Amino acid sequence: MKILVPIKRVPDPATTIRVLPDGTGIATDNVKWVINPFCEIAIEEALRIKEKQTGEVILVTVGQSTWQEQLRTGLAMGADRAILVKTDAALDSLAIAKILAKIAGDEKPDLIILGKQAIDDDANQVGQMVAEMLGWPQATFASKIEIAADKISVMREVDGGLETIAFKIPAVITADLRLNEPRYASLPGIMKARKKELKEIAADSLGVDLAPKLKVKTLAAPPKRQGGRKVASAQEMVSLLHTEAKVI
Amino acid sequence: MGDVLIFAEHQGGHFPKSTLTAVHAGLELAKKRGGKAVAVVAGDAPEAAAGEIAKYGVAKVIALAHPALKNYLADAHAQALAALAKKEGAEFVMATATAMGKDLFPRLAARLGAGMASEITAINDDQTFVRPTYAGNVMATVEIDGPIKVLTVRGTAFDAAKPGDGAAPVEKQNAEIDAGALKMEFVSFNATKSDRPQLTEARIIVSGGRGLKAGENFKAVLEPLVDELGAAMGASRAAVDAGFVPNDLQVGQTGKVVAPELYIAVGISGAIQHLAGMKDSKVICAINKDEEAPIFAVADYGLVADLFKAVPEITEEIKKLKHS
Numbered sequence: 427m428k429i430l431v432p433i434k435r436v437p438d439p440a441t442t443i444r445v446l447p448d449g450t451g452i453a454t455d456n457v458k459w460v461i462n463p464f465c466e467i468a469i470e471e472a473l474r475i476k477e478k479q480t481g482e483v484i485l486v487t488v489g490q491s492t493w494q495e496q497l498r499t500g501l502a503m504g505a506d507r508a509i510l511v512k513t514d515a516a517l518d519s520l521a522i523a524k525i526l527a528k529i530a531g532d533e534k535p536d537l538i539i540l541g542k543q544a545i546d547d548d549a550n551q552v553g554q555m556v557a558e559m560l561g562w563p564q565a566t567f568a569s570k571i572e573i574a575a576d577k578i579s580v581m582r583e584v585d586g587g588l589e590t591i592a593f594k595i596p597a598v599i600t601a602d603l604r605l606n607e608p609r610y611a612s613l614p615g616i617m618k619a620r621k622k623e624l625k626e627i628a629a630d631s632l633g634v635d636l637a638p639k640l641k642v643k644t645l646a647a648p649p650k651r652q653g654g655r656k657v658a659s660a661q662e663m664v665s666l667l668h669t670e671a672k673v674i
Numbered sequence: 675m676g677d678v679l680i681f682a683e684h685q686g687g688h689f690p691k692s693t694l695t696a697v698h699a700g701l702e703l704a705k706k707r708g709g710k711a712v713a714v715v716a717g718d719a720p721e722a723a724a725g726e727i728a729k730y731g732v733a734k735v736i737a738l739a740h741p742a743l744k745n746y747l748a749d750a751h752a753q754a755l756a757a758l759a760k761k762e763g764a765e766f767v768m769a770t771a772t773a774m775g776k777d778l779f780p781r782l783a784a785r786l787g788a789g790m791a792s793e794i795t796a797i798n799d800d801q802t803f804v805r806p807t808y809a810g811n812v813m814a815t816v817e818i819d820g821p822i823k824v825l826t827v828r829g830t831a832f833d834a835a836k837p838g839d840g841a842a843p844v845e846k847q848n849a850e851i852d853a854g855a856l857k858m859e860f861v862s863f864n865a866t867k868s869d870r871p872q873l874t875e876a877r878i879i880v881s882g883g884r885g886l887k888a889g890e891n892f893k894a895v896l897e898p899l900v901d902e903l904g905a906a907m908g909a910s911r912a913a914v915d916a917g918f919v920p921n922d923l924q925v926g927q928t929g930k931v932v933a934p935e936l937y938i939a940v941g942i943s944g945a946i947q948h949l950a951g952m953k954d955s956k957v958i959c960a961i962n963k964d965e966e967a968p969i970f971a972v973a974d975y976g977l978v979a980d981l982f983k984a985v986p987e988i989t990e991e992i993k994k995l996k997h998s
């Protein structure tokens with residue numbers, strides 16, 4: 427099976443994020459950049475499917491030159507080759523999805539597996555948009571994927587329980603937290619990754635309209651919550667909840 | 675211009691609070707942009723449910739019917755809603771960012787070629803919206819260009835719409851769906867069995883973390899408190915990953931976002947990803963044996979204690995209070 431895995435570079439989830447005073451972005455001086463955790467899960471799932479059958483895992487990212495680092499990490503995990511769609515522009519999800527749909531049109535994968543959400547912009551949009559643009563079925567928030575012949579069934583984490591849906595390939599799946607536990611890149615993997623193909627394509631050479639429909643005007647820190655008060659005992663806690671906070 | 679189409683998600687004809695928050699936000703948006711708010715209820719036989727939501731202040735309800743809309747599937751729903759949005763000339767299409775809203779609306783936006791803002795928390799007067807990013811640590815002010823704009827709203831950021839005296843007219847329409855293009859099949863739904871309130875509906879939530887140490891302790895230690903308060907039960911990701919409780923109880927950036935009147939965090943350290951899902955609760959209590967745990971920084975009432983001792987004591991105190 428040929429699997430395309432779009433990945434995004436994001437700040438390490440343990441980073442404390444600060445907004446620049448002028449509201450134009452976040453302070454990036456002490457940021458460690460990593461593969462979006464959900465994209466790591468997507469890569470892992472693609473690798474497992476490939477290992478069970480045969481096939482190819484192709485990574486793609488839409489971003490700046492520096493994003494190569496994350497593609498190399500994914501190659502070191504075991505992906506076969508990578509594509510960097512290069513742009514310095516501020517693209518919205520719709521534009522990113524158009525680019526990915528175009529790449530899918532050229533590569534003709536059987537499956538596209540993405541993260542359910544990027545933990546920086548938290549949009550949770552790209553996978554669903556790509557699925558619609560290609561006219562493919564989608565399974566978001568996947569926590570289990572079963573492949574039988576050409577039919578795929580996916581268990582999804584939804585409100586109130588777990589839903590299972592089924593469809594034929596080609597299809598789009600987005601990974602939730604409990605789909606798998608991603609492997610680390612091994613040392614031999616890292617060595618091999620250096621020699622794997624990493625192709626660069628300029629985003630504006632693809633002939634898709636990249637003008638964003640969603641524009642970010644400013645960023646700001648949220649109001650800070652005032653907490654920190656300690657109580658001495660269970661009795662005091664319950665009594666304050668009753669008499670002061672009046673919530674019980 | 676300015677008309678708002680609100681996708682009113684229902685659970686077998688019942689409208690959860692999360693849907694009513696989208697209705698409220700839709701009414702606010704229509705008022706600010708000088709349009710009217712129209713609700714749409716989709717299903718194979720949506721008329722009865724449509725009649726119900728008609729009481730909540732909208733100008734009209736469309737009962738959008740088609741056999742393919744019986745079980746929720748993204749492709750059929752996206753087709754039907756996109757066609758309806760165009761036909762009605764809506765400027766905004768919105769829903770709550772529930773699992774369904776998150777699944778459907780980006781697909782709908784792509785079908786409409788529209789820009790989409792996810793999980794907005796405020797509607798500004800100047801055409802912009804506010805949405806949280808970076809686990810709620812950065813609030814982005816965004817603007818959507820184009821004739822149609824797609825939005826999901828964060829349920830906790832808006833009040834629930836209230837029923838009025840009258841009811842809006844209900845108009846039945848048959849959904850426009852190209853059945854040949856449908857490729858998804860519903861197989862099954864495995865509901866988490868619980869008699870407790872749902873997380874996004876509850877007035878009080880008691881959540882447990884890794885500090886509970888085992889699934890049995892959720893039952894033996896946490897559940898008596900949960901049930902004494904008539905609360906919903908939540909959990910941290912660590913507790914869900916360890917298999918202590920079902921997945922859909924996860925509160926946080928990548929789980930459910932909640933804002934009850936009272937949130938009690940038990941044996942939860944307070945990682946930013948967890949805080950992202952509960953820090954807008956009205957009152958927060960924390961019980962943790964580590965006085966340095968970050969959860970205390972957002973807690974109105976923090977108790978530094980061993981939870982296995984403190985939680986039964988709290989449960990006992992609440993019992994006493996009820997019977998006094």
Ligand SMILES: Cc1cc2nc3c(=O)[nH]c(=O)nc-3n(C[C@@H](O)[C@H](O)[C@H](O)COP(=O)(O)OP(=O)(O)OC[C@H]3O[C@@H](n4cnc5c(N)ncnc54)[C@H](O)[C@@H]3O)c2cc1C
Binds near residue numbers: 487
């Ligand atoms: C300098 C800067 C300016 C920006 N300005 C804007 C703006 O004006 N308007 C706006 O809407 N957004 C803007 N953004 C954010 C925008 O680029 C988002 O990244 C985009 O909208 C996707 O949303 P998301 O990252 O939350 O993706 P989600 O939809 O949450 O991501 C889901 C999955 O999609 C895939 N994916 C996401 N992004 C990529 C990617 N780049 N390449 C490959 N796969 C990907 C991954 O598999 C990911 O797990 C800006 C970002 C930067 C860095």
Ligand SMILES: Cc1cc2nc3c(=O)[nH]c(=O)nc-3n(C[C@H](O)[C@H](O)[C@H](O)COP(=O)(O)OP(=O)(O)OC[C@H]3O[C@@H](n4cnc5c(N)ncnc54)[C@H](O)[C@@H]3O)c2cc1C
Binds near residue numbers: 883
């Ligand atoms: C991509 C990504 C997404 C994530 N999304 C989420 C999310 O949506 N929701 C979420 O919750 N997390 C999420 N996380 C995980 C998050 O970073 C934390 O790892 C997690 O919240 C920790 O759970 P915890 O507080 O239960 O466990 P821990 O951090 O291990 O804390 C356990 C706490 O219990 C206390 N404790 C132990 N024993 C006792 C006792 N006997 N009495 C009292 N206190 C005790 C300890 O002092 C400690 O503070 C995400 C992480 C990533 C990378």
